[in-house]
Amino acid sequence: MAVRNAEEQEASYSRRLVSATAETMRELILSRAEDELIGSLPDIARQLNVGIATVQQAARILEHEGLLTVRRGPGGGYFGTRPDAAALSRSVATYLRVRGADDYEALEMMTLLDCELMPAAARCDSAARHEDLRLLQQRVDHCHSGADRVAFEDDLHAVLFAMVDRPLMELLAGVAMRYYRSSPIPQVFEGEKGLIDWRRWRHQIIAAILARDPDLARFEAERHRRDLLARLEKNDRR
Known part of the structure; x- marks a missing residue:
């Protein structure tokens, strides 16, 4: 029992050390320009006063986050990158699918x-x-x-997010849209009547x-939300 407790404590310490190393490397990457060399594996291990294996484990975490790329050979090393919004949306949408999130929640x-x-x-006052x-x-x-x-909704939201420059909102919307489209639930605006309603609201x-x-924009958006939720409730009663 004492041996197992010692092993568990060592494993816990190792996880905390890797997490702390990843956080330090993350801050180092974000403090520099994109695609800048942050150092070689031995250099980073010496700088952070940790073992090479710890840096390698931390690097894998950051690679998964889209913050790090490893280049081997002459001129290689660890280079800071930036995460791709589309990749983040895919990852979070997949996580929600695995967790079994409610299909209508995304909508x-x-x-x-x-x-x-x-x-x-x-x-926004941009003429362009x-x-x-x-x-x-x-269209x-x-x-x-x-x-x-x-296709229209994607293009519309791309323009709207360019108008407001809200990266967090854009990420959340991208996740919700991707998750909704991966769900086997019926279209909310169905048939000819649904198409007419959708066109009218977009205009x-x-x-x-x-x-x-x-x-007025808020009024229309909130009215559409109430209409959409009512349609969802009606579908649930079928």
Whole structure:
């Protein structure tokens, strides 16, 4: 029993040391420019006063986070990188799928985020972004299939996030959208009536943003959210 306790304590200490080393390396990477060399394996071990094996384990954590790349050979070493938003969205969406998150929760989260995103976009005064939005508005009535609408939603949100520059909101929306689309649940706006409703709402919200009216944009986003949740509840009763 004493031997096992000693082994467990050693393993616990090793995990804490690796975690602390990863955190120190993470801060080192983020304090420097992207793709900058932070050192070789022996250099980092000496600098942090830890063993080579500890640095290697910490490096694997940071590689998984998208913060580190290892280059071997002459001129190689550990280089700091930056995580890719799409890769992070995929990872978190996969985690939610593994945990068995509620299928409708992602859609509810998307609309909740839109209630903040739409008013923020309406405060944007960039003429170039407004022109992008006008061009998108011309596509609304030409969207017929589900694939058309998915492509439109992706393009619309890309423009809106460019208008507001909210990286955390963009990441959360990307996760929610990816998770929702991976779920085997029916489309909310079904049939011809659903298509008409979807087109009308998109025209209304884009018009509010182009008018630079945050209050109207919030009103339209919140009205759409209430409508969507009502449709979800109706689907659940079927």
